[in-house]
Amino acid sequence: MDENTFDIIILGGGAAGLSAGIYTSRAKLKTLILNEGVVGGQMVLTDEIANYPGVENISGFQLARVMKKQAKTFGCTIKSNAKITGMELDNAIKAIEVNNKTTYTAKAVIISSGGRARTLNVPGESEFQGSGISYCATCDGDFFQDKEIIVVGGGNSALEEAVALTKYASKVTIVHEFDHFQAYPSAVEEARKNDKIHFIMESTIAAFKGDTSLKTAIIRHIPSGKESDMRIDGVFIFIGYVPNTEPFKNLISLNERMEIVTDENRQTSIEGVFAAGDCIAKRWRQVSTAVADGTIAALSAAEYITKQ
Amino acid sequence: MLQTGLTHIESQDAFNKIINENENVMICCGRMGPMCVPVYESMEELEDEYTHVKFADMEFDIPDAHVIRSLPECAGFMGLPFTVYYKNGTVVKATSSLQSMDQITEILDEQFAK
Numbered sequence: 435m436d437e438n439t440f441d442i443i444i445l446g447g448g449a450a451g452l453s454a455g456i457y458t459s460r461a462k463l464k465t466l467i468l469n470e471g472v473v474g475g476q477m478v479l480t481d482e483i484a485n486y487p488g489v490e491n492i493s494g495f496q497l498a499r500v501m502k503k504q505a506k507t508f509g510c511t512i513k514s515n516a517k518i519t520g521m522e523l524d525n526a527i528k529a530i531e532v533n534n535k536t537t538y539t540a541k542a543v544i545i546s547s548g549g550r551a552r553t554l555n556v557p558g559e560s561e562f563q564g565s566g567i568s569y570c571a572t573c574d575g576d577f578f579q580d581k582e583i584i585v586v587g588g589g590n591s592a593l594e595e596a597v598a599l600t601k602y603a604s605k606v607t608i609v610h611e612f613d614h615f616q617a618y619p620s621a622v623e624e625a626r627k628n629d630k631i632h633f634i635m636e637s638t639i640a641a642f643k644g645d646t647s648l649k650t651a652i653i654r655h656i657p658s659g660k661e662s663d664m665r666i667d668g669v670f671i672f673i674g675y676v677p678n679t680e681p682f683k684n685l686i687s688l689n690e691r692m693e694i695v696t697d698e699n700r701q702t703s704i705e706g707v708f709a710a711g712d713c714i715a716k717r718w719r720q721v722s723t724a725v726a727d728g729t730i731a732a733l734s735a736a737e738y739i740t741k742q
Numbered sequence: 743m744l745q746t747g748l749t750h751i752e753s754q755d756a757f758n759k760i761i762n763e764n765e766n767v768m769i770c771c772g773r774m775g776p777m778c779v780p781v782y783e784s785m786e787e788l789e790d791e792y793t794h795v796k797f798a799d800m801e802f803d804i805p806d807a808h809v810i811r812s813l814p815e816c817a818g819f820m821g822l823p824f825t826v827y828y829k830n831g832t833v834v835k836a837t838s839s840l841q842s843m844d845q846i847t848e849i850l851d852e853q854f855a856k
Contacts, residue, residue, distance in 0.1 A: 471843045472783040479776035495745070495779045514787040515843050558775075564821035564839030572776040577820040646818040668820065 440466045440511075442735055443530055443540040446678075447512060448475020451546035451719045452501040453728030454735075459508035461736050466538055467505065468516040468530065472541040474498025475548045476712065486721055497721070523685055523704050526742070539693055541742060542735040543705045545674055545686075545694060546728060547678040549712040549719075554586065554671060558642030564603025566648025567669050574668075575602045582666035584651055586639060588689065592672040593621040600630040607632045607664075609639060611656060642669070677713045689715045700731035708735050743775060746782040748789075749798040754797040754806045761828045768846075770781040771800040772823025776801035777840040781823055784843045788850070795854050828855050 438648045438707035442458045447469035459465045472478065480494035489497070506512065512531070523543060531537045551569050557566060568574040576595060576596065583603045584595040588610035594617075596606050608625065613635050615622045625631050640654040640661055651669055654661045679692050687695045693715035700708045710727035712719050714723030744748055747749060751757045751769065761767050770785060772778030785797040800807050810816065813833060816824050821839030827849060828834065834853045837845070 472780045472787065478779045493745075493774065495774065495783075515791075515847065517844075562838065564765065565818050566820055568821050568839070569778075570775065570777050573773070574821045588813045589847060638788065 440540040446546035447473040450728035454732040455505040455727045457732035459510035467512045508537040545709040546711045549675040562648040572671045582669040587672040588615040590617045593617045593625045651713035699734040753799040767793040767828040778823040
């Protein structure tokens with residue numbers, strides 16, 4: 435086997451991909467994990483994991499490190515900074531082109547591309563990230579001591595973080611697109627009884643403006659379409675997650691939420707292509723469920739290769 | 743001290759030594775939070791590839807981190823980490839908050855071209 439030929443290629447090195455890599459490389463299958471960003475995926479974004487069985491308390495960063503080490507110890511090759519620029523999944527030998535230059539081939543592919551925080555995708559949002567716009571209350575909350583801020587969203591994260599941010603901010607305005615919240619009633623009640631929290635319902639943010647830092651949010655009332663400027667120091671956005679499945683859109687079956695559809699063996703609509711973790715259609719997204727998916731996908735892929 | 747595999751800068755003296763003794767330096771100043779950790783991870787991954795760049799981290803909350811916190815290039819920054827790039831001891835670029843591997847390599851390739 436030459437250096438670009440593998441038994442299995444795994445796309446994504448989060449909890450699901452690393453687990454799959456641990457299993458396939460331990461089964462002596464030549465395995466390559468290709469990772470566009472950082473190994474560990476969204477796991478590294480978690481400060482403390484206290485419900486991962488067998489480990490009392492660990493940071494997501496440390497857990498990811500151990501998983502990566504395990505995969506490498508068993509002989510798995512991990513390549514970071516690898517952007518997929520081409521894919522051929524339909525044939526018996528699957529081909530993945532990376533960074534417009536190197537093509538790797540394998541008998542089976544496991545997609546574990548994960549998800550990412552959803553953005554509003556409005557003018558000014560990327561420009562002011564880090565100078566007024568944040569996606570992490572625990573990271574950046576203390577920059578907004580005695581300042582007025584907006585929290586966008588209506589789920590549990592949005593309401594819980596809004597309450598947490600009142601520790602710093604003088605006023606927190608929750609802007610939410612519906613006339614009701616999706617969060618648990620207890621989280622809604624907690625926010626409602628906090629004097630510092632105000633609500634703007636059935637509204638969204640149309641744009642952000644400022645100079646070197648954020649100064650104004652343009653708020654649009656959805657039913658009327660009416661827009662108004664709000665002078666603001668900071669905006670925290672918590673509007674859920676989206677799966678990283680754009681590259682697979684016209685190749686394999688996705689559901690209406692862009693999640694990859696798999697059967698119970700984590701087989702996708704293409705033979706020899708499996709999927710695991712946050713990118714697949716499922717109800718619960720935890721490190722433990724990603725690990726389980728990755729394990730199932732790895733064992734299914736190994737069985738598929740043996741039968742070929 | 744930050745729990746990373748990078749070189750840790752723990753004092754102003756150590757900071758001066760690093761930026762004066764290395765032509766190209768990238769310093770990430772942050773905490774062990776979700777926006778900072780991916781930047782440290784990217785830097786660790788890039789250490790093998792960018793051997794002409796010195797990668798280091800610095801804990802945001804130690805007093806000596808004022809060397810980063812009070813930089814004019816970081817004025818208006820309201821998101822961790824503060825990441826600063828030095829060429830021959832001079833700031834050539836600074837970013838606030840999470841940066842992707844792509845964003846980091848773009849800066850490294852532009853500022854520290856071989």
